[in-house]
Amino acid sequence: xxxxxxxxxxxxxxxxxxxxxxxxxxxxxxxxxxxxxxxxxxxxxxxxxxxxxxxxxxxxxxxxxxxxxxxxxxxxxxxxxxxxxxxxxxxxxxxxxxxxxxxxxxxxxxxxxxxxxxxxxxxxxxxxxxxxxxxxxxxxxxxxxxxxxxxxxxxxxxxxxxxxxxxxxxxxxxxxxxxxxxxxxxxxxxxxxxxxxxxxxxxxxxxxxxxxxxxxxxxxxxxxxxxxxxxxxxxxxxxxxxxxxxxxxxxxxxxxxxxxxxxxxxxxxxxxxxxxxxxxxxxxxxxxxxxxxxxxxxxxxxxxxxxxxxxxxxxxxxxxxxxxxxxxxxxxxxxxx
Ligand code: ADP
Numbered sequence: 001x002x003x004x005x006x007x008x009x010x011x012x013x014x015x016x017x018x019x020x021x022x023x024x025x026x027x028x029x030x031x032x033x034x035x036x037x038x039x040x041x042x043x044x045x046x047x048x049x050x051x052x053x054x055x056x057x058x059x060x061x062x063x064x065x066x067x068x069x070x071x072x073x074x075x076x077x078x079x080x081x082x083x084x085x086x087x088x089x090x091x092x093x094x095x096x097x098x099x100x101x102x103x104x105x106x107x108x109x110x111x112x113x114x115x116x117x118x119x120x121x122x123x124x125x126x127x128x129x130x131x132x133x134x135x136x137x138x139x140x141x142x143x144x145x146x147x148x149x150x151x152x153x154x155x156x157x158x159x160x161x162x163x164x165x166x167x168x169x170x171x172x173x174x175x176x177x178x179x180x181x182x183x184x185x186x187x188x189x190x191x192x193x194x195x196x197x198x199x200x201x202x203x204x205x206x207x208x209x210x211x212x213x214x215x216x217x218x219x220x221x222x223x224x225x226x227x228x229x230x231x232x233x234x235x236x237x238x239x240x241x242x243x244x245x246x247x248x249x250x251x252x253x254x255x256x257x258x259x260x261x262x263x264x265x266x267x268x269x270x271x272x273x274x275x276x277x278x279x280x281x282x283x284x285x286x287x288x289x290x291x292x293x294x295x296x297x298x299x300x301x302x303x304x305x306x307x308x309x310x311x312x313x314x315x316x317x318x319x320x321x322x323x324x325x326x327x328x329x330x331x332x333x334x335x336x337x
Contacts, residue, residue, distance in 0.1 A: 001061065001064055002025035002026055002027055002028075003026055003030070003063055003186050004024070004025070004049065004062055004154060004186060004188070005025055005059075005061040006022055006023060006024045006048075006049065006058060006060050006061075007059045007060075007061075008020075008021050008023060008057060008058040008059070009022040009023070009045070009048065009057070009058035009059075009060065010022070010056045010057035010058055011045070011048055011055050012056050017210060018041045019041045019045060019207075019210035019211065020057070020210065022058070022212060024205065024212065026186060026203075027186075028063075029184045029185075029186055030202050030203065031177070031180050031187045031189065031201050031203075032189070032201060032202065032203050032204070032205060033188075033189045033190070033191060033196075033200065033201040033203075033204045033205065034046065034189070034190045034191075034205050035191055035192070035193075035194060035204050035205065035206050035207065036206055036208055036233075037208070038192055040207045040209055040210065041207060041209075042190045042191075042207055043158055043159070043190055045207075046158055046190050049077075049154075049156065049188065050072050050077045050079050050156050051070060051072035051074075051077065052072055052079075055068070062075055062077075062153055062154060063076075063153050075153070075154075076152050076153040076154070077152055077153070077154055077155075077156055078148055078150065078152030078154070078156065079147060079155075079156045079158070080140070080143050080155070080156070080157045080158065080160045081143070081158050081159075082160060082162045082163050084136075084139040084140055084142070085143065086131040086139060086142055088130065088131050088132060090130075090131075091129060092118070092123060092126050092128070092129050092134070092142050093114055093118075093127040093128065095131070096117050096142065096145045096146045096149050097110050097113075097114050098146065099146065099147075099149055099150040100113060100114070100149055100150060103150065113149055114127075114145075114149065117145035117146075117148060118145065120145060120148070120179055120183070121141035121142070121144055121179065122141070123141055123142065123145070126138065126142075135168070136163060136164050136165075136168060137164055137168040137172050140160055140163075140172060141172070141175070143160070144176065144179065148179070148183060152185065153185075153186070154185065154187070154188065155186070155187045155188075156187075156188050157176075157187065157188070157189045157190065158190045159191055159192070160172075160176070160189075161173055161176075161191070161193075161196065162191070162193075169196075173199065173200055176189075176200065177199075189201065194233065194234050194235075198218040198221065198222055198234075203215060203216065203217055204216060204218055204221050206221065206230060206233070206234075208229060213230065214226045214230055221234060222235060224335075225237070225335070227337065228256055228258060228337045231258035231335060231337070232258075235258075235261075236307055236309075237258040237259065237260055237335075238258065238259045238260075238264075238306045239256075239257075239258050240256065240257050240259070240304065242254070242256055245257050247302045247304055248281060248301050248302050249281070252279050253279070253334065253336075255336050255337070256336070256337040257334050257337070258334075258335040258337065259329060259333065259334050259335070261296065261307040261308050261309035262294075262309045263329070263330050263334075264306070264308045264309075264327050264328065264329055264330070265278075265310075265327070265330065266308070266310060266319065266325045266328065267280060267325075267326035267327075267328050273328070277330060277332070278328040278329060278330060280326055280327065280328050280329075281301050281302070281327050281329070282301070282324055282325070283299040283300060283301035283306065283324070283325050283327045284299060284300050284322060284325075285298075285299055285319050285320065285321050285322060285323045285324075286298045286299060286300050286305070286321070287321065288318070290312060290318075291312075293311065293312050294309050295310050295311075295312045296309050297310065297319065297325075299325065299327070301327060308327065
């Protein structure tokens with residue numbers, strides 16, 4: 001049996017169905033992300049697994065034990081929220097020690113455990129600080145340390161990075177991954193940010209309107225979105241409806257298609273290609289923006305706007321506005337829906 005299992009889980013708020021028939025299996029030590037647009041039911045599902053929300057139907061198992069009717073505390077769950085939820089009148093040390101004190105553990109054990117947690121989140125020098133003397137990222141690291149101190153069976157993270165600015169968010173995302181690898185705690189992470197989900201997870205569960213619509217590794221999810229909704233949500237895919245496909249490709253291909261911006265190349269005169277692999281169409285550069293190592297071109301091809309991502313190879317290699325390009329669409333990378 002997997003480490004976390006839900007069977008036919010159903011949750012309603014009054015007459016509103018949040019989800020039904022949710023069946024998930026998560027392996028021990030896995031880092032899984034629930035990803036989906038706001039309101040699709042991610043937090044509610046997480047809270048049901050935590051035991052913070054009751055359910056209307058179904059079963060939940062953690063580490064082989066049926067916990068459906070157990071309290072949050074009995075489930076051995078560590079939880080981290082977006083808003084840190086630290087005790088403002090306690091120091092960092094006391095915040096992390098809190099759960100251990102409640103368990104009436106030995107003083108020297110508590111001291112050693114808190115020291116170990118402080119090292120894990122790189123806050124050894126902040127033990128005597130109060131939460132409002134810390135930055136947002138540091139507060140969240142305290143919250144993570146506090147939830148791990150009691151050695152929970154599973155760690156549940158509800159949009160823990162959403163309140164942080166972009167730079168801190170990225171760095172904490174990397175640290176979180178490192179912490180999870182070190183502790184090997186089975187983790188469920190909730191986010192609406194696809195980049196976050198793809199970079200941090202072993203597997204991603206995509207939710208839409210209360211359903212889990214695709215499960216896979218980040219690579220599988222990114223390269224093979226199962227539906228047009230997911231292609232739109234996951235990558236920066238160019239989505240073409242049937243009539244748009246006809247405008248761009250004429251009789252070459254048909255139907256609803258999705259094409260990643262990096263699966264379109266620009267033909268360069270001096271290079272040889274296996275032309276059977278590509279469909280070639282002319283396009284005009286409308287705009288471009290330099291994203292760093294990648295340049296994103298906004299081009300127009302037979303009246304249809306497309307995004308094309310090319311590696312930034314430095315000065316003299318940028319295609320200027322109104323320039324005409326020969327776009328090469330790699331046939332095997334075109335997804336049909
Ligand atoms: P997400 O985490 O994906 O943004 P939520 O799980 O928070 O979504 O919410 C899913 C749905 O359940 C939403 O339609 C939301 O309005 C509803 N909902 C969440 N919490 C409550 C509540 N306490 N009472 C009533 N409806 C709720």
